[in-house]
Amino acid sequence: MTELKNQVCPFCKEKTLTLIEETYNISHFGRCFLMSMNCTSCNYNSSDVEAEERKPPTKQTFALENKKDLNVRVVKSSEATVRIPQLKMEVTPGIASSGYISNIEGVLLRFKKIIEKERDDTDEPEVKKQAKNLLKKLWKAELGEFPLKIIIEDPSGNSAIISDKTEVVKLR
Numbered sequence: 001m002t003e004l005k006n007q008v009c010p011f012c013k014e015k016t017l018t019l020i021e022e023t024y025n026i027s028h029f030g031r032c033f034l035m036s037m038n039c040t041s042c043n044y045n046s047s048d049v050e051a052e053e054r055k056p057p058t059k060q061t062f063a064l065e066n067k068k069d070l071n072v073r074v075v076k077s078s079e080a081t082v083r084i085p086q087l088k089m090e091v092t093p094g095i096a097s098s099g100y101i102s103n104i105e106g107v108l109l110r111f112k113k114i115i116e117k118e119r120d121d122t123d124e125p126e127v128k129k130q131a132k133n134l135l136k137k138l139w140k141a142e143l144g145e146f147p148l149k150i151i152i153e154d155p156s157g158n159s160a161i162i163s164d165k166t167e168v169v170k171l172r
């Protein structure tokens with residue numbers, strides 16, 4: 001792990017930015033680097049992951065069927081789109097998009113946080129009800145009682161769902 005402290009933050013220009021680079025060795029994916037930036041003055045926070053070896057752009061589909069599947073490793077770059085079609089949910093690349101190394105459980109948790117925020121921020125009873133409904137489905141999915149598909153599409157090739165069960169389609 002390399003850590004560089006007291007760097008100039010690109011946003012607030014204070015010398016309070018910390019840069020961290022970590023190297024991971026992931027089976028069936030290879031060496032990759034997780035880079036993160038964090039500024040203690042303005043709370044700017046970002047991270048991304050990059051594979052050492054150049055990989056083709058892919059669409060990877062994983063069927064979550066049981067609790068064991070929650071442990072499946074996931075590498076997701078900031079350029080990836082993550083979709084759960086059954087819940088009509090999608091996270092697309094954007095300014096706030098970050099890359100991470102996690103597992104299926106971690107991916108579901110990120111979706112959960114988005115929905116929880118939506119539920120807490122809204123005054124619309126209909127939106128609240130829908131959010132609660134989605135949370136219930138995610139909770140069931142975690143227990144292996146609600147099978148769902150998780151799709152990660154990455155034009156940069158820096159994303160993967162590491163399992164024999166993953167369907168991988170190359171994108172043009």
Ligand SMILES: [Zn+2]
Binds near residue numbers: 039040041043
């Ligand atoms: Zn800053």
